[in-house]
Amino acid sequence: MPTRRDLANAVRALSMDAVQKAKSGHPGAPMGMADIAEVLWNDFMDHDPANPSWADRDRFVLSNGHGSMLIYSLLHLTGYDLPMEEIKKFRQLHSQTPGHPEVGYTAGIETTTGPLGQGISNAVGMALAEKVLEGQFNTPEHHIVDHYTYCFLGDGCLMEGVSHEACALAGTWGLGKLVAFWDDNGISIDGHTEGWFTDDTPGRFEAYGWHVIRGVDGHDAEAIKKAIGEARSVNDKPTLICTKTVIGFGAPNLCGSHDCHGAPLGDDEIAETRKNIGWEHGPFEIPDDIYSGWDARAKGAEARKHWEEKFEAYRKANPELAAEFERRVLKGDLPADWAKKAEDFINQVAEKGEKVATRKASQAAITGYAEALPEFLGGSADLTGSNNTDWKGCKDITATVSDGNYIHYGVREFGMAAIMNGVALHGGFVPFGGTFMMFSDYARNGVRMSALMKQKVIYVFTHDSIGLGEDGPTHQPVEHHASLRHIPNLDVWRPADAVETAVAWRCSIERNDGPSALALSRQGLPHMARDGQQMADIQRGGYILRDCDGDPEAIIIATGSEVEIAMNAAEELSDRKVRVVSMPCVERFEAQDAAYREKVLPSSCRNRVSVEAGVTDYWARYIGLDGKAVGIDTFGESAPGGDLYEYFGLTTPKVVEAVKSVLA
Numbered sequence: 001m002p003t004r005r006d007l008a009n010a011v012r013a014l015s016m017d018a019v020q021k022a023k024s025g026h027p028g029a030p031m032g033m034a035d036i037a038e039v040l041w042n043d044f045m046d047h048d049p050a051n052p053s054w055a056d057r058d059r060f061v062l063s064n065g066h067g068s069m070l071i072y073s074l075l076h077l078t079g080y081d082l083p084m085e086e087i088k089k090f091r092q093l094h095s096q097t098p099g100h101p102e103v104g105y106t107a108g109i110e111t112t113t114g115p116l117g118q119g120i121s122n123a124v125g126m127a128l129a130e131k132v133l134e135g136q137f138n139t140p141e142h143h144i145v146d147h148y149t150y151c152f153l154g155d156g157c158l159m160e161g162v163s164h165e166a167c168a169l170a171g172t173w174g175l176g177k178l179v180a181f182w183d184d185n186g187i188s189i190d191g192h193t194e195g196w197f198t199d200d201t202p203g204r205f206e207a208y209g210w211h212v213i214r215g216v217d218g219h220d221a222e223a224i225k226k227a228i229g230e231a232r233s234v235n236d237k238p239t240l241i242c243t244k245t246v247i248g249f250g251a252p253n254l255c256g257s258h259d260c261h262g263a264p265l266g267d268d269e270i271a272e273t274r275k276n277i278g279w280e281h282g283p284f285e286i287p288d289d290i291y292s293g294w295d296a297r298a299k300g301a302e303a304r305k306h307w308e309e310k311f312e313a314y315r316k317a318n319p320e321l322a323a324e325f326e327r328r329v330l331k332g333d334l335p336a337d338w339a340k341k342a343e344d345f346i347n348q349v350a351e352k353g354e355k356v357a358t359r360k361a362s363q364a365a366i367t368g369y370a371e372a373l374p375e376f377l378g379g380s381a382d383l384t385g386s387n388n389t390d391w392k393g394c395k396d397i398t399a400t401v402s403d404g405n406y407i408h409y410g411v412r413e414f415g416m417a418a419i420m421n422g423v424a425l426h427g428g429f430v431p432f433g434g435t436f437m438m439f440s441d442y443a444r445n446g447v448r449m450s451a452l453m454k455q456k457v458i459y460v461f462t463h464d465s466i467g468l469g470e471d472g473p474t475h476q477p478v479e480h481h482a483s484l485r486h487i488p489n490l491d492v493w494r495p496a497d498a499v500e501t502a503v504a505w506r507c508s509i510e511r512n513d514g515p516s517a518l519a520l521s522r523q524g525l526p527h528m529a530r531d532g533q534q535m536a537d538i539q540r541g542g543y544i545l546r547d548c549d550g551d552p553e554a555i556i557i558a559t560g561s562e563v564e565i566a567m568n569a570a571e572e573l574s575d576r577k578v579r580v581v582s583m584p585c586v587e588r589f590e591a592q593d594a595a596y597r598e599k600v601l602p603s604s605c606r607n608r609v610s611v612e613a614g615v616t617d618y619w620a621r622y623i624g625l626d627g628k629a630v631g632i633d634t635f636g637e638s639a640p641g642g643d644l645y646e647y648f649g650l651t652t653p654k655v656v657e658a659v660k661s662v663l664a
Contacts, residue, residue: 002293004221007042008034009277010077010290012250015069016273017283018090018097020264025091025099028247028260029067032218033152033183036243039224040150040181041074041296044232048300049079052107055329056307058147059110059126059426063119064154064183065100066262072097075108077286077294082106084284103425103453111425112453115445117160118418120180123151124166125422125431127178127238128397128407132377133428135402137325142314144307144325148232151180155193158182158201162446165415170238171209174399178238179231183218185247191258202242211237218243236399250277328375329428334510341372342509346502350535353527354498358560359462359520361498363388365505366432370394370405373430373509377423379407380434380460381416381443387434387462413439417446417459424455430509434460436468437477437519440484450515451489457515458508464494464519465613466648467561472638481559482618484517485586493585494519494612496545496563497528500584503538507588521561523641528563528582541588542600545580546570552579554659555601557622558611559583562630562650566611569655578659579605607662613650628658 011034019025040060047057062071069090076082082096086106089095096106100114110126113119127149134145157163170178182201186193202212211234216227224243231239248260251273265273274280281287315322327333335341345368349361356364370376370391380389395404409416413435420431440447440461450457466476484492493504493516501520508516528545530538537543542557546567553576558566563582570578581600583589589597601608601622608627610619616629623629632648645651 030070065113121166121418122422125419129426165412218245413442432458437461469641476636541585
């Protein structure tokens with residue numbers, strides 16, 4: 001009968017062998033955290049290896065994702081679809097065991113981690129989603145949402161600012177089903193951390209409103225078990241368990257040293273480690289009794305079956321709630337009447353035809369769609385009144401209100417992005433959050449992770465140009481449209497009016513393979529008249545808004561607030577054949593078939609002008625070397641928005657001049 005230490009040593013052996021075979025990786029963290037993982041996964045975790053997406057499973061997040069062999073070992077040993085051959089292919093091309101855990105590659109991986117601090121922040125989002133689903137679906141008699149989020153994190157995660165942002169909110173929200181384990185080994189890549197990490201971490205988390213369990217020996221199974229039991233008994237606060245560990249535990253010469261943090265142990269040290277921990281098995285050899293001690297398949301199937309029985313009782317007592325839970329959480333479908341309601345709303349906006357700032361048009365779209373989408377989970381990073389992300393009937397989420405649908409993130413743009421990623425990964429919601437477009441820089445790596453993980457997260461970036469005016473260059477985005485468009489798999493929408501805004505929201509809501517960013521104006525933008533075909537073509541990302549008789553002599557491509565300028569310029573050039581193309585979403589346009597793209601931007605017409613209140617080099621792909629770009633390649637100034645457009649040459653006369661120059 002294997003002991004707990006024997007079971008933990010299987011993780012150590014697999015981790016050091018895989019890293020050694022790959023000739024790269026991080027063996028120290030998995031070896032140091034193996035004892036904690038053994039207790040958590042064998043005594044507390046509710047999960048089903050045969051059904052990794054079971055809705056009420058406990059979530060496990062490895063925030064210090066460089067220690068990925070820890071979670072790969074756990075998934076393999078407990079019975080997930082991760083065969084030993086994939087363990088042997090650690091860090092190899094297209095294996096199920098990439099260098100850092102990645103959603104979509106391996107069954108049982110809940111989130112992509114590696115950029116430190118974001119895993120714990122995703123875990124906060126998952127725990128928030130669990131709490132809100134509890135409030136929206138549980139009844140006094142039936143608790144169908146009742147699971148924990150567990151997170152391992154290291155010193156590096158706690159140094160990153162995003163962890164401060166998210167963990168402070170976790171305390172404020174009272175996320176009692178979030179349990180984090182601090183792998184307190186005092187080591188980072190540069191060595192012993194006392195020269196750069198001297199925070200009173202337990203005191204900091206207590207100040208956040210967390211329950212903190214100090215001084216737990218991370219290699220004492222009974223102490224770990226006791227701490228987890230205490231954490232689960234606290235319902236109104238998240239818990240931080242401070243586990244003191246030795247990095248590379250078991251390696252006789254390298255344990256406790258940064259030398260085993262991010263490099264293979266080496267053949268000699270591995271041989272010595274085997275002797276030291278009593279592991280009498282060859283590389284990648286796991287005895288049957290060790291497999292039996294880890295196997296979670298029967299227990300997981302029983303736990304899932306028990307939940308399914310509870311859900312059937314819930315369905316009988318609450319058929320409408322159960323149907324909604326199935327749609328939102330189990331299937332992730334939009335409502336059956338969604339398409340009609342969305343189409344009706346867009347047509348209403350077109351009929352109204354009002355001049356309005358697209359940030360206000362966005363609020364109207366949120367309001368119009370929210371009635372049909374109870375899965376909306378909105379919010380803002382302390383700019384609700386400016387981003388216009390709230391709506392009539394939205395309800396704030398607090399420590400005591402769990403059935404709401406609106407979040408005040410405070411001034412925490414990065415934390416907001418990472419938390420929304422966790423919410424999306426958990427399932428059951430369409431999260432969106434707002435800030436000024438300038439501060440997308442603060443959120444950028446969270447936005448990038450949304451795109452990398454292909455999560456449905458909607459970013460509402462308002463005040464999208466020099467048009468915001470008097471706040472000046474610190475708040476005026478110039479490079480941001482281009483910068484965001486360079487993130488793969490991110491749809492960036494810059495709508496020209498309320499209709500394009502409504503379509504942008506619809507497309508973002510319907511998208512299932514990645515995030516969207518909406519760049520919205522502060523200033524009012526006029527309604528653009530469209531026929532039925534033009535209305536239908538908005539969703540294609542780029543379309544002909546104003547055409548001419550016959551083949552065009554010149555094409556003006558514009559986005560957002562500059563579409564009005566382009567249209568006015570084309571009107572002044574009525575004696576020439578000038579086409580105006582509105583390009584609200586380059587990514588959507590690029591995804592269209594070649595015939596459509598050629599129809600909108602015929603290769604025979606090389607006389608092209610781009611107009612956008614931002615850096616100009618991005619548009620070279622469409623206007624070529626012979627085209628002209630009207631934009632702004634410097635930082636802005638502080639003045640009323642209209643004055644700035646005049647000062648920087650974003651005007652109808654300047655566009656007319658540019659068109660004439662390409663026609664010359």
